[in-house]
Amino acid sequence: MVKVRFAPSPTGYLHLGGARTAIFNWLFARHNKGRFILRIEDTDRSRSTEDSIQEILEALVWLGLNWDEGPYRQTERMEIYKKEAQRLLEEKKAYYCYCTPQELEERRKKALEGGRMPQYDGRCRGKTGAREGINPVIRLKVDQEGETVIHDLIKGEVVYPNSQLDDFILVRSDGTPTYNFVVVVDDALMGITHVIRGDDHLNNTPKQIQLYRALGYEPPQFAHVPMILGPDRARLSKRHGATSVLAYREEGYLPEALFNFLVRLGWSHGDQEIFSKEELIRYFSLENVGKSPAVYNPDKLLWLNAHYIKTGETERLAKLLVPFLAREGLIREGAETDMGWLCRVVDTLKERSKTLKEMAQMAAFYFREPREYDPKGDRKFLKPQVLPYLEALVQELEKLDDFSEEEIERTFNRVLERFGIKLKHLAQPCRVALTGKTVSPGIFEIVSVMGKEAAISRLDKAIKHIKAKPEA
């Protein structure tokens, strides 16, 4: 059975690259009816935080990436690593090294200056003598002869000369295991069949393969996914702005939009752009993952988000919108909201919102009357000439009991006929009067949704405003 894992290190939030790796693993597991395991790589105690773990879990849940096992934490598995390290020591496949970090740093610097490879020279390999006052590290005896071949499911066959490898550290001087050690032990012991990860790990793979062999475990299949790059073609990072998954939630993105966007960064299925989760599970294959890195394209994400808002279920969107409305100060946090009415609001806005945040901003006029009129709209549409139209409209609206869109349209038409004018001559002044702006959803919709009282009071206010103009 296929078994894959996502293994983030909790030293920060879940970023887009990590999220995509998680998505690929998840899809691969679901497609193959295998298991998806979550493992927290927290062996770096100084940089790992509990907050970070919680944030990562929350982001995964938000994206809908449910896991079948875990989350395991490596800090809870220390005994296992200790035992494995001891075994390697006993089998003479690993040894203690008493070189100090300072010494190593110095040698590294010298090597770099001399144009040589900055790698450990293996000087403690044969020695048994401990140095006083120094806690040793444990290093693996790496075979530097020949080459290591990786049969990568994405990159193909990759050959490394073993002369590039050095005796890397398995256990630090404080007794904690390093990444390259625990990742191998865990993947082996957890029965991981496919390691799908960023191709920044490709260079670590030959080392890890040697470690698998030393431990007597069969290496898994590897699949190295190309990186996500920023607009400057450097690896995507905080420098490029919001790269945290949860930040996208705060900005009003839908999880399915981000999911769809991320999966298409590097993977494709012919010409199709929009995928449901079911389709992705059905179609996903490592063979269709590209080899070249992808540049992050926020415009496309925005387009996808707009698509999912447009086609999303209104009730769900309304619920999701509430916190954004609160943030805009349009409703009070925790206050009762008339969801039926809010659904009507959302229905008028979902066709034209790219994010929930934008939707909340566009919804402002439903919640409060315009504080001021858009200067251009005021000048162009709130002119004395339109006074009779607006006054007639108010009179007609007063008579209405049924404030449905259809009735409102009929009402507008009566006014248009009376004056022999076109809709645009009434709609625009009306729009500015009701919303303060020259752009909004359809005029009949907004009149209907804001209701009789609000509509009439705002029209009256605009009428007074026009009358107060000097030229009136």
Added chain:
RNA sequence: GGUCCCAUCGUCUAGCCCGGUUAGGACACCGGCCUCUCACGUCGGCGGCAGGGGUUCAAAUCCCCUUGGGACCGCCA
């Protein structure tokens, strides 16, 4: 510096494995239509095989080189 990876419109990509396409789609951009504004929708446009050598009747596709970009070379992961 060494090793490894990568290279189709500005961006994401199909096509490459199994040579013969007017090199296809999507985002963005520009224009038309629709229309009460905006948006949606729709129609059209702009725009690409990094360069050079081979192999071949024929190369985006196969081979080599160059160039460009990226990653790793940590008691980080």
